[in-house]
Amino acid sequence: MSIRVRFAPSPTGPLHIGGVRTALYNYLLAKKEGGTFILRIEDTDQTRLVPGAEDYIKESLEWLGLTPDEGPGYGGDYGPYRQSERKGLYAQYAQQMVADGNAYHAFDTPEELTKMREEQQALGHHSAKYDARIRMQMRNSLTLDKEESDKLIAAGEGIIRLKMPHDEDVSFVDLVREKVTFNTNQLDDKVILKKDGMPTYHLANIVDDHLMKITHVIRGEEWLSSTAHHVLMYRFMGWEAPHFTHLPLILKPTGKGKLSKRDGAKFGFAVFPMEWHDKKEDAVYQGFKEDGFDPKALLNFLVLLGWNPGNDEELMTVERMTELFSLAKIVKSGARFDVDKCNWFNQQYLMATPDADLLAPVKAVMPEGITTEDNYLQTVIGLMKERVYKYGDFYTEGSFFFSAPAEYDEKQVKKRYKSEQDEHFAAIRTMVTSSSESAEALANQVKAYLKEKELKMGVYLPLLRIMMCGALKGPDLFDIIITLGSEEVAQRYDKALEVFKKL
RNA sequence: GGCCCGUUCGUCUAGGGGUUAGGACGCCAGGUUUUCAUCCUGGUAGCACGGGUUCGAAUCCCGUACGGGCUACCA
Numbered sequence: 001m002s003i004r005v006r007f008a009p010s011p012t013g014p015l016h017i018g019g020v021r022t023a024l025y026n027y028l029l030a031k032k033e034g035g036t037f038i039l040r041i042e043d044t045d046q047t048r049l050v051p052g053a054e055d056y057i058k059e060s061l062e063w064l065g066l067t068p069d070e071g072p073g074y075g076g077d078y079g080p081y082r083q084s085e086r087k088g089l090y091a092q093y094a095q096q097m098v099a100d101g102n103a104y105h106a107f108d109t110p111e112e113l114t115k116m117r118e119e120q121q122a123l124g125h126h127s128a129k130y131d132a133r134i135r136m137q138m139r140n141s142l143t144l145d146k147e148e149s150d151k152l153i154a155a156g157e158g159i160i161r162l163k164m165p166h167d168e169d170v171s172f173v174d175l176v177r178e179k180v181t182f183n184t185n186q187l188d189d190k191v192i193l194k195k196d197g198m199p200t201y202h203l204a205n206i207v208d209d210h211l212m213k214i215t216h217v218i219r220g221e222e223w224l225s226s227t228a229h230h231v232l233m234y235r236f237m238g239w240e241a242p243h244f245t246h247l248p249l250i251l252k253p254t255g256k257g258k259l260s261k262r263d264g265a266k267f268g269f270a271v272f273p274m275e276w277h278d279k280k281e282d283a284v285y286q287g288f289k290e291d292g293f294d295p296k297a298l299l300n301f302l303v304l305l306g307w308n309p310g311n312d313e314e315l316m317t318v319e320r321m322t323e324l325f326s327l328a329k330i331v332k333s334g335a336r337f338d339v340d341k342c343n344w345f346n347q348q349y350l351m352a353t354p355d356a357d358l359l360a361p362v363k364a365v366m367p368e369g370i371t372t373e374d375n376y377l378q379t380v381i382g383l384m385k386e387r388v389y390k391y392g393d394f395y396t397e398g399s400f401f402f403s404a405p406a407e408y409d410e411k412q413v414k415k416r417y418k419s420e421q422d423e424h425f426a427a428i429r430t431m432v433t434s435s436s437e438s439a440e441a442l443a444n445q446v447k448a449y450l451k452e453k454e455l456k457m458g459v460y461l462p463l464l465r466i467m468m469c470g471a472l473k474g475p476d477l478f479d480i481i482i483t484l485g486s487e488e489v490a491q492r493y494d495k496a497l498e499v500f501k502k503l
Numbered sequence: 504g505g506c507c508c509g510u511u512c513g514u515c516u517a518g519g520g521g522u523u524a525g526g527a528c529g530c531c532a533g534g535u536u537u538u539c540a541u542c543c544u545g546g547u548a549g550c551a552c553g554g555g556u557u558c559g560a561a562u563c564c565c566g567u568a569c570g571g572g573c574u575a576c577c578a
Contacts, residue, residue: 010578045577110576126504127574159576177508186506186574194576201578225507225573248509249571258571301515304527308516312526331516334571338514341528351541387540397539412538447537461537473539 003035005216006209007061007068010042011053014276014285015060017337018220018250018259021302025247026218027066028303028318028325035215039071040208041082044198050280054082060273064295065318078212083204090199093207093237094160094192098141102236103192105149106130106140107158129188132164160193162202162229170228175216175245176330182228190229202226206233209242218245218327221334245327248306249334259337261285269339273298292365292391293342297349301342305335315348343389350389355382358391365392370402379483383475398474401483404492405470410503412472416459417500424455428464429493433486439478446478467496 007023009015015023030037039061041054054072061067070076080086097103108116113130116138120128128134135142140161141149152158164184171181192203199207209217224246234241249258253267264271264286273295274287288298300316308331309316309324316324350358358381359374366372372380384398395402428446436442446464450457465477468489474480481489 008578012578042578048577106576108576113576124504129505129574161576174508180507182507188574191576196576198576200576205578220572221508222572222578228507246508246572251571253514256570304515306515310517312517314515314527333509335516336514338528341515344528347541384540386542457537459537463537465538469538471538475538475540477537 003030003033003215004038004213005030005035005218006038006040006212006214007066008040008042008205008208008219009057010045010048011050011057012045012048013050013053013261013278014272014274015057016259016261017271017273017288017302020060020064020273020298021250021305022218022220022247023061023066024064024299024302025245025307025325025327025330026216028322029216029218029327030069031322032325036069037066038076038078038212038214039068039074039081040212041072041084042201042204043082043084044194044201044204046084046196046198056274056276063289064273064299083199083208086204086208087198089211090203090207091193091197094199094203097162097192097233097236098160100236101163103160103162104135104141104189105153105158106135106138106161106189106191107144107149107152108138108140112139130161131188132166132185135161135163135189159191159195161189162192162233164189165232170231172227172231172241172244174224174227175243175327176332177224177246180224180227182225184228184232187228190226192233202229202233206230206237206239210234210237210239214242216243216245216327218247221246221249245330248331250305251334251336253337253339258334263337267339269342271337290365292361292393293346294349294353294361297346298342300349301345305337306331315345347386347389350391351386353385355385358385362391362394366395370395372402376483383479383483387473387475400469400474400480404488404495405466405468407470408466408496408499409471412462413466413500413503416463417503419501421460422497424449424453424460425497428460429490432464432481432493433490435486436482439476439482442481443476443478463500467493 005026007026009019027037029035039058043049058073068074070078070081072081094103098105116134117128120134130138141153164187166184168184169181170184171179174180190202191200193199227244231241251257252259252263259271261271270286270288270291272285272287274289276285276287278285289295296318299318303316303321304314307329310329313324355378359378362377362381380398380401381394384394388394388397427449431442431445431449436445447457450460461477462472465472465474468477468480468484484492
């Protein structure tokens with residue numbers, strides 16, 4: 001049987017980086033096994049829907065290259081792929097479970113539920129569950145007489161809850177954790193069909209996974225605790241359950257807890273694939289795309305956060321990941337998000353990408369008002385690419401390619417500059433402002449002069465660099481001079497010397 | 504609180520009864536460079552703790568501690 005996996009996000013906001021990794025693992029398994037990667041939108045909670053979130057998810061997946069084989073807008077024989085459009089499908093299964101005695105109608109109001117929880121809390125039961133012990137004290141089709149209950153159901157009142165069997169161990173195999181067991185006495189009677197007729201996650205999930213012939217469920221660890229409910233429902237329906245794999249969570253770089261939406265701003269990096277404008281909060285969350293990451297680098301970093309190929313390979317294309325991927329090698333424990341390593345991956349990709357291919361993404365993140373010839377920018381890219389991490393760094397780290405230095409490293413200038421050197425500077429100026437055939441030729445010319453006059457390279461060259469760049473950093477000095485062009489070099493030269501004299 | 508899952512360098516991880524506990528990021532030092540970066544070489548640093556089992560435990564078992572998740576008519 002062909003493998004079918006799904007990535008099933010809820011369109012309640014932007015796609016979190018943990019979700020990206022979940023999508024990636026699903027994608028990799030599908031591709032490795034020649035299976036199908038499905039996108040399913042889990043929008044059963046109408047109150048939490050966020051406009052634009054679904055489009056954001058799809059755009060993000062496409063930017064990352066994780067394009068679904070089936071899904072809303074992608075076609076497929078098992079649609080619709082949006083749960084809200086499948087609304088009519090779910091009730092019959094809930095009703096079947098009721099008919100079989102595995103579920104029941106409940107009529108408790110939210111107030112009654114709150115009251116029950118408060119009472120239980122007062123009795124010393126922490127976060128009381130609607131379970132076997134409690135259900136006989138509540139208003140439902142199990143406690144009310146049939147006539148009354150039927151009347152309420154006919155009036156469209158109530159919801160449907162799963163009826164947990166008494167004291168039964170429910171086990172399932174998690175492909176990374178092996179056997180996991182829950183006792184039904186610890187499990188609550190989960191709501192499966194809501195007042196508005198929508199299913200909850202639990203029902204929608206098993207119905208759709210079954211109908212869509214999903215073979216492997218790969219999802220975050222937050223679902224591990226409710227998997228016993230799902231397993232039980234498959235059993236109630238007489239359906240074969242898919243294989244389960246629960247992924248360890250991605251944790252904050254430091255401190256406690258899982259990586260959250262706000263950690264991006266807190267630690268200074270993106271936690272979303274693309275920029276997200278939160279209208280409700282009137283806030284903008286940064287994205288890896290806008291931050292200047294190569295999606296391939298992001299994926300490479302993410303794939304290793306919770307999985308390894310079993311050897312020392314780290315730099316991998318998606319094709320290579322696909323070859324090597326295996327659920328068995330997924331790690332059990334949570335992984336901290338390490339910004340440094342993420343940057344390092346991007347740098348590796350940057351260095352391996354031809355300059356011409358970098359042109360477009362670098363232009364895309366250039367600040368407004370900065371316009372350059374493509375040829376010029378490509379030269380800058382070539383010179384700068386092994387000293388930057390992200391696309392935006394070409395501008396910030398290589399600012400001297402776009403405007404003359406506004407200030408100079410005073411300390412370094414004072415250490416080296418003396419006005420007696422002016423005669424030599426005049427001579428060097430002539431060399432660097434006349435056209436040279438190459439950086440190498442110019443370098444030889446200047447160095448020959450310094451040697452002839454018995455001057456120190458360690459004094460003149462750094463000063464020359466500071467004239468051009470403002471500081472002791474950047475690519476080869478003579479490459480910079482050639483790239484800048486004699487006119488610009490002359491201007492910077494004169495301006496800098498003037499400043500040097502006053503220091 | 505209850506239930507479930509987990510714990511190897513600071514971080515990501517390999518190893519899964521006998522290893523000098525391996526790699527990568529970071530960091531440090533040296534080399535290369537006029538500088539920064541790249542690159543090369545070297546270094547730093549780890550099996551949470553306590554009991555078992557065993558000739559022998561990082562590895563198996565139990566407990567403790569710590570971390571994580573769940574505990575909604577959210578997903």
